[in-house]
Amino acid sequence: MLAADARGTAWHVPVSASLEVGPEGGTDLGSPHDDPRGWLVRLSDAMGSRSDEFAVAQLSKLTVMIAKDNPTPQLALNAMLAGVDAVRPENEIEGQLAVQMAATHHLAMRCLSQAATTDSPARMEAAGTLATKMLRTYTTQLEALAKLRRSGAQTVRVEHVHVYQGGQAIVGSVTAPNPGGPLEKEHQPHALTGPATHAIPPSAPMLCQDQAGDRMPVAGSEREAPVPNARRRPGKRRTAG
Numbered sequence: 001m002l003a004a005d006a007r008g009t010a011w012h013v014p015v016s017a018s019l020e021v022g023p024e025g026g027t028d029l030g031s032p033h034d035d036p037r038g039w040l041v042r043l044s045d046a047m048g049s050r051s052d053e054f055a056v057a058q059l060s061k062l063t064v065m066i067a068k069d070n071p072t073p074q075l076a077l078n079a080m081l082a083g084v085d086a087v088r089p090e091n092e093i094e095g096q097l098a099v100q101m102a103a104t105h106h107l108a109m110r111c112l113s114q115a116a117t118t119d120s121p122a123r124m125e126a127a128g129t130l131a132t133k134m135l136r137t138y139t140t141q142l143e144a145l146a147k148l149r150r151s152g153a154q155t156v157r158v159e160h161v162h163v164y165q166g167g168q169a170i171v172g173s174v175t176a177p178n179p180g181g182p183l184e185k186e187h188q189p190h191a192l193t194g195p196a197t198h199a200i201p202p203s204a205p206m207l208c209q210d211q212a213g214d215r216m217p218v219a220g221s222e223r224e225a226p227v228p229n230a231r232r233r234p235g236k237r238r239t240a241g
Contacts, residue, residue, distance in 0.1 A: 014085035015042040019074040027063060027073075046081065046091025047099070058084075058099045065103045067110065077189065080106050087145070101141045108134035114170060 016223075018032040031039035044055040061078045066073045080102040087098035111131035115124045 014082035048095035
């Protein structure tokens with residue numbers, strides 16, 4: 001309890017409002033204490049504006065979201081108002097977005113409550129579907145607020161790339177020709193083509209012993225040419241008879 005109280009002393013205390021519903025459905029909205037001017041200053045600050053009219057108008061929009069049969073309308077209003085104040089809007093645009101977020105969350109919770117308390121599968125599905133849409137909208141609103149506060153700034157990530165001697169750096173991804181490896185297709189060697197050839201550093205040829213004892217053929221004419229790269233050919237392979 002002491003640790004929780006110590007944390008609470010550092011938190012921002014949200015503004016609240018007084019709401020009374022008359023017998024004919026009318027509402028009396030105002031300051032919860034005897035300093036109405038100080039309350040308007042705090043309410044305007046919570047809405048991100050210096051305009052008292054803007055702040056009161058946004059507060060009235062939150063009041064409309066409360067159901068008429070709600071037994072605790074003032075509690076519901078102050079819960080939404082605390083959500084708006086937690087955003088700490090810096091201007092009227094952010095204040096409007098904060099009010100939309102509070103209203104969307106409130107409506108989503110109402111739909112979830114209806115889905116949990118009804119015995120009708122049709123009503124449960126309808127309320128659950130609307131709640132899902134509201135929760136997705138709430139996430140979109142959060143992303144819009146974050147983008148608005150970034151002012152469209154983009155984050156560029158720079159990664160360290162190793163470039164070997166004689167090779168070239170490739171910007172982007174290099175896709176191997178096949179899952180078996182960049183130089184192998186069904187245990188058969190194939191040469192790389194295109195930009196992927198620069199992804200592997202050049203190396204000296206390796207000598208190995210020929211187990212079968214066969215010699216490599218030597219070109220007998222003056223027009224010597226290198227052996228062409230192995231290529232994939234369509235069709236099925238012939239099996240040994």
